[in-house]
Amino acid sequence: MSESRHALIIANDSYADQGLKQLNAPGHDAEALHGVLGDPRIGDFEVDVRHNLGAQEMRTRIEDFFADRSRDDQLVLHFSCHGIKSESGELYFAASDTQPRLLDATAISAQFVHRCMSRTRAGCTALFLDCCYGGAFSRGASVRAAGEMHVLEAFEGDRPSGGRGWAVVTASNSMEYAFEGGELTEGSAARPSVFTHAVVEGLESGAADRSATGTVTLDELYDYVYDRVREQNPNQTPSKTVEMQGSMMLAHSRHREPHIEPEPLPRAVQDALRSRNGFTRLGAVAEARARMASPVLPVAEGARRALEAVVRDDTQQIADEARRALDDVRLQPDPVRLDFGRVPRGTAVPPRTVTLRGIPLARHCAAHATGKWLRAEPSAEGLAVEVDTSAEGRLTGDILLKGVADDAVVHVEAEVVPHAVTPPRPTRPPTQPPPEHGLLLAPALASAALALAVTSVITFVAAAVATAYAVQDRAAAGTTGEFAVSVKGHGVLPLVITALVTAAAALLCGALARRRLSARRTRYTPWAKTTTRSMTSVARRCAVPVLVLTVLWSIAYNIVSKQW
Known part of the structure; x- marks a missing residue:
């Protein structure tokens, strides 16, 4: 990505004031978000994570984060902490040393964050608030803060002075809590909140790329997170407000279905497929099959879709012929199982090749590795498969292949063993190689x-x-x-x-x-x-x-x- 991309993650889960409940999710939220936003294959952001900051430290870091930016910058600010409503109805974000009775001095006001966002010259800014502000909650759900609060109202007002604008996405609306997991209570193991888990899942898997364009925009991510959060807990409704021209691209999609815009068959072939004469239609099926083998993928995709229509609509004999033709576009990975064997920890393992056989349309697919230790990149023969040997243990995973007509799986195994330390061999004095005659x-x-x-x-x-x-x-x-x-x-x-x-x-x-x-x-x-x-x-x-x-x-x- 050519833009300068920066992310600041503020996660506060420990509070000095006894009136503020300790949270379980923020630390894990920060770790998970750092993984996807900082991954050059996904977010490609320069990520700064700040954990349990005091109010003055938070204020300084936030203002510095928005200062000295240019229109080429894209910024993401994520809060995972308590949200507190003052007696006058103002919204504050809790720091580790916040005292609820002294909010102006010991907490970060939403208006302060709003002013920083409005003044920055960055091209566009996205603010994610995984906080909660009041309302009802379901049994077994740990909540953050109390009291009714209209969150997005705190960010209404002046339009941004520079750049394309900003957007605010909240974990819940004004009448709800942000849940830390349906079964999560104090003392249980840490895990991301429902909201942040959906954000990480949508970016990491690429499932938020609903347009299959290879990138995830802010609007696409919000739609995905909204659906996922509502599935997990109907009592929580994410919300957003946008003051932005255009759309903000947040990440690359690592896993998407291959999309090819089809080129229609020539009119003569289309007419032949609609002919009343069965032999004429059989000849048209053969012609469509030949076009499906074209290296020009839109031509091949147009022929494939026409053959699929024949399978659905034509007589048994001609449909069977079209079905046999469609077998040509089935994925044919070779091999379907890769075993890297025992590899020493920390060593660079040469990549293995998975050959994709068949016509060009059959070789056109998207690959997704199920494990973070596993990587599959396109190569001239098909896929180059690599494994990360930074952690010891038995590694088992799959490469999921999504083709234009079907799916396939390549199973991958490896065992990372401790790196053997061999004693240094006694050094011998260097010997001069014999002179090579005829070198000149x-x-x-x-x-x-x-x-x-x-x-x-x-x-x-x-x-x-x-x-x-x-x-x-x-x-x-x-x-x-x-x-x-x-x-x-x-x-x-x-x-x-x-x-x-x-x-x-x-x-x-x-x-x-x-x-x-x-x-x-x-x-x-x-x-x-x-x-x-x-x-x-x-x-x-x-x-x-x-x-x-x-x-x-x-x-x-x-x-x-x-x-x-």
């Missing part, structure tokens, strides 16, 4: 090739000059002279032969140099490689023209010497 042979051959090529050029130029003089002498002799005698007299033939031989030798030496360099590529320095390639290239460009010209000269000499 390629540059030497390239140098010889260049020298021969230059010699061939000079010799051919001399031959050309001598030939010109021979032509002048033959023209001056008139009918009594012979061209062959003039050429011999000026010594042209030895020069031409020398140019021909040196050009051929230059090409031979260059070829040997390149072959030597290719065969022993790792044994030459980059400078030697570059120099060898440069010299052989220049030699080839000089020798080839000379070789061609000497051959042409020889042909011309044989013709002219007979006629002149």
